[in-house]
Amino acid sequence: MRLLCVLAAVVAETYLCTHWLRLNVTTVGFLFLVTVLLISTAWGLAEALAGSVVATLCYNYFFFPPVGTFTIDDPMNWVALMAFLITSVTASQLSELARRRNREVLSRQLDMERLYALSRAVLLADPTEPMAKQVAREIARIYDLPAVALYDGANHETFRAGPEDLPEIEAALSEAAVSGTLLRDERRQVVVTPVSFGGRPVGSLALRGSAFTDTALQSLCGLVSLGMEKAQSQAAASRAEAARQSEEFKSTLLDAIAHEFKTPLTSIKAGTTAILSSTITKPDQQREALAIVDAAADRLGALVTDAIHLARIEASEMRLNLQSRSLRAVVHETLRHMKSATDGREVELSLPDDLPSVLVDPELIQLVFRHLIDNALKYSPVGSPIAVGARSDGGFVALSIRNQGEGIPEWERSRIFDKFYRGAAARRVPGTGMGLAIARDVIVAHGGELRVESAPGEGAEFTLSLSAAKGEPAP
Incomplete structure (x- = not known):
């Protein structure tokens, strides 16, 4: 369809120049060259080359004497015609190169924007939800992919995201994580790549629905591995902090109880020693000593009860019987x-x-x-x-x-x-x-x-x- 449009454009321009505008040969060549450049800019190199050939033929047939034939009498006209052809082809190639570079710049810019959005999502991830699950969901959303699967090697779990599914992808994910090799299925438009951090495999990633360059894929995997490693580091730090706080709590609790036990234990010891040593023989004195012992025992019981309840609260094991x-x-x-x-x-x-x-x-x-x-x-x-x-x-x-x-x-x-x-x-x-x-x-x-x-x-x-x-x- 595009080639037909190119042919129609050159023929229409030729008709205007021969029947309406009556321009000289130099101006006609310049208009043909501008047309070829516009075709190259709009559609690409193949269409521009086709336009260059057709324009060269029309230029020769309708404008170089003898007109109406493909024969050229003046050798200088051959030079002009070849210069026109070379110029149009070269201009088409330069235009295509500029188009390609512009596409690459836009593609890199889009990749950077997507990577930035994903890095921001990783930094703001919810600590109560698995990091791999959040990363898979964000990749599907940011890259607009129909299916994503992320294998977390640390927990041996696979998290999926996207409106579609990747059936029987677990085997490929495990193989990529273990062997560290990249797998591509062009028919299904699926790529499975290992995810590693510092040369150490941490999982693998499966994507469907978009063609990733090797550079973009490596950048994406690097960011995914960073997020997964961040989650593992935070989990390890949380466990270490919990263990440290638990040890501090136990030490403080034991210190407080040991200090408070001294007073009631002293009272109990004094009362029982007095009774056993027969230094008090009157019933009133004995009842008073026993009352002191009883009150001190109550105090010890209350301290033990408090310690038990506080330990249960600290361990989140308190149960309410409402x-x-x-x-x-x-x-x-x-x-x-x-x-x-x-x-x-x-x-x-x-x-x-x-x-x-x-x-x-x-x-x-x-x-x-x-x-x-x-x-x-x-x-x-x-x-x-x-x-x-x-x-x-x-x-x-x-x-x-x-x-x-x-x-x-x-x-x-x-x-x-x-x-x-x-x-x-x-x-x-x-x-x-x-x-x-x-x-x-x-x-x-x-x-x-x-x-x-x-x-x-x-x-x-x-x-x-x-x-x-x-x-x-x-x-």
Whole structure:
């Protein structure tokens, strides 16, 4: 079709020059040359060469004397005709070379833009999703390919992307990854290439639907290998950091427990030694010594319980046994278990009778209340009251515990829920720094919130919120 258009263009130009324009031979040759250049620019070298031959014939037949024949009487006209032919062919070749270079420049520019888009996708990859899966998906999207398959040699998984499938590609992917050879299937328009990083194979890549140059394919594989290696490095770093934090946690936990065990163990040792040595013989004295031993044993049991719960929270192994419970009943039961600790202290309760029930794990919520009340008792003057109040707030129930202690400085409030953290004032009081951390994590696991409001010299108020259970208030 194009050759016919070339022939028609040269014939039309010849007709115009012979019947309408009446131009001289030099001008006609220049117009023929411009036509050949336009054909070369628009369609390519083959069409331009065909136009050059046809234009040369027309130039000879219609414009060189004797007109109407292919015979040329004047030798100078032969020189002019050959010069025209050589010029038109040379110009066609130069035009085709410029076209080819322009296509190469545009192709390289497109490759660079695609590689940049893929590198940006690799840098912004979601750490919660396999890197190979994301890379395969982005290659299919950026390069507009119907089918992509990426084999991750580290995890021995193949990830596919694109609207079409590559059936039975696993064998070719494995072979390319192991042997490091490039496989091309021209009939199916599929290329399978190994992916290596620093000379070490990390997987293989299968593409269908586009012709990649060797340079473009190598650049693409280099970027893919970089992304896969980045994911492996991040995973290794995360595992190393998790192991380091786990070791630090164990060391800190053991140090805190060992330090806190000394006081109750000393009390138990003193009480049992006094009883066994017969230095106390009166029943009242023996009961008092046993009471000290009993209280110290309770303290040891509480420390062990805290350590177990904190270890489970750290290992993400906390399981909730949710039940609908009355918040009033849970608070009263907690205070009953803490009777020895609250002796001599006034606990002011403000718990409305119509409080809705809450959906909680009874054991863990009692543990939270115990820590908050124990915290209020320890960090307030002896004889000062502790206020416990509750209110319904939309679909939540809020419980607050307030003391009249020294308060918490503003710079310290953001840290008091950290594991093992103890403020400057808290260091004068026995403790491990586990209680508030446990309380916060348990409340968060229930879908609630634990916050503190305080000012120096005005005490501290801890407020927790829990979701109200649907239905009537529980008894």
